Amino acid sequence: MKIHRPHLLKHSLNVVNRVRQTASIAGLSALRVAKGEKPDANLLKETFEQLGTTYIKIGQFIASTPSLFPREYVEAFQGFLDQTTPLSYKYIEQVLQAELAVDGHTLTDKFAHIDPQPLASASIAQVHAARLHNGDEVVLKVQKPNVETIMQTDLGVLHGVTKLLELLMPSMKFASIAPIIDEIRLRMLAETDFVAEAQNIRDFQQFLAMTDNARVVAPKVYDDLTTKRVLTMSRLHGVSMIDENAMRQYCTDPAQVMADTLNTWFASLMLCNSFHADLHAGNLMLLTDGRIGFIDFGIVGKLKAESWRACMGMMQALQDNDYQAMAHYMIDMEMTHGRSQVDIAALADDLQRMMQTIMAEDIAFTSGVPFNNKEQADELNKMMLEIVDVGKRHGIHFPRDFALLTKQLLYFDRFMRTLAPDMDMFSDSRVAILGESTHVSEPNLISKA
Incomplete structure (x- = not known):
């Protein structure tokens, strides 16, 4: 039992420090209101930015869930859907050491090289390129330090506060604040489990195999280098599907690429365990071999x-x-x-x-x-x-995941405006929106000889 005490003490100190930090920032915002500032959506947005990870994720949830929140808050938090400021690699390396440098092994035993410059940074995780000793190029999705402790503490405080408010102000039960916090908690904690995300990828790959879809690919997961806080995947090389000129290097018909993407995603709604609910410009790419790459399965939805x-x-x-x-x-x-x-x-x-x-x-x-x-x-x-x-x-x-689905349709509309401005998602003969057909075309590649 003694071996766990230092870890427990550190965890307890992190919780106490987080509660103190939260109280301090919330207190400053309350002081601004007391001095006459309007307690509106913009003030809440500024406060959430100062509070960090959990509250940025809550802001993203608000921005993408207009079915639950007032319009002015949905609009105010739209900016939270962008990338966050990256952490120094030394903090990311600490997580890699704790998760992968075990049983006498070091990171250099596992990887020939890890690029300290991130490919991307979000509120929960940061992505770095790396290379294995066998020459495989991979990407490491690494959870930022103490994310789960911070989120558990923040969400526990929020849940307690909303329950107390509902007891003191019974009329607030009509707003169902506590269930909303519970919903946010379920979604956010699911995003911190990269083992679950790896399973989402495997589910999608199984769906691709079942439908004989060789047009779309998801990254390979390296199970021996994947834990709850680190996800190691094959690196896919390609270009963004909102850059038509870049796409034409690797395909002859960007509009058909868009149709194949839509057919795959629509079919997954009916035939896969879950659907990818975050296919924005950073998570959907045309690969250099002409196939379509779906990446980052941290946010998925399920709909009957x-x-x-x-x-x-x-x-x-x-x-x-x-x-x-x-x-x-x-x-x-x-x-x-x-x-x-x-x-x-x-x-x-x-x-x-x-x-x-x-x-x-x-x-x-x-x-x-x-x-x-x-x-x-x-x-x-x-x-x-x-x-x-x-x-x-x-x-x-x-329905619970209707907002996720609608948000994804908005993303697709952005792609279509660039790649296929004349295509109608709901009536184009190339698109099967109800999954009657899972056919996708053969790759229309440009010869690179």
Whole structure:
């Protein structure tokens, strides 16, 4: 038992220091409010930035979950979806030493080289390139020091505070604050388990094999160099799929690449244990051999097949301006517990008024003038927020992972604006959105001879 005491003491000190740091930052923000500053979304965003890892992740959750949070907060936290400031390699090396330099081995026994300059840095982990002694090029996804302790402490404090508030202010139970914190806790702690992420990758690879899909690839996981805090994967080389000129070095038809990507992802909704819910420009690439690379499976979602079909029906009804059908699909999607309590005609009228208002406010939306990526994403995000607002007024709620799915559709829309501006995701003959077909084309490679 004695052997565990130093570790337990260090853990306890980390918890105490984190609680003290949190109280200090929160106190300064409270002082700003006491001096007359408005306690709005921007103040909360600044406070979260100072509080670090956990609160940045909560900000990201708020930014990507408009079904749960007020509009002004969703918009304020959009900036949290970008990369964070990298840590010095010496801190990353400490984690690598603790996780992989065991049983008398050293890091030099495991790796021929580790690049101290990160390829990417996020709130939970940092990614470094490395090379094994057999010549394999790999990437190391390394959890930042004390992330799990910080997150467990922060989320424990948040959960306790919300429970106390609900006891002191029973009316707050209507807002369901504690369940939201529980939901955030489940998602965030899942992201800190890289063994689980490795399983997500294997699930996706099994799906690719089952559907005979040789067009798409995910990185190979090195199980003997993977732990809960370190994930070692083969390095994939390629270019971003928002750079059409770079893509044409390795393919003849970027629009077909986009169609193959969509077909693979749509099929995974129906046939894989989970779907990749974070395929932004940094996590989707065209490889130098012409295949499509899906990377970073830390954020995945799960949606019932019938919910997905209803979701697609709702999108098609929106395109057809059939608001009665759209209202029916919203209910079919399990967006409400009490189907009989929803006035479908009134919901359809509200949806129609919403769309007419959006189109009247934004001339560009109806004029046919192309948006740039940011404008298009903002327009779609605005539409989604409006749909959520209308739904709330009718007692409608979203399935747990509907926000993840919708966020991914927004990402795809950004890609399509660049690669296939004439492609309609929901009616193009090359795209099978309901998984009726899992066919993807043979690689349309450019000869590099």
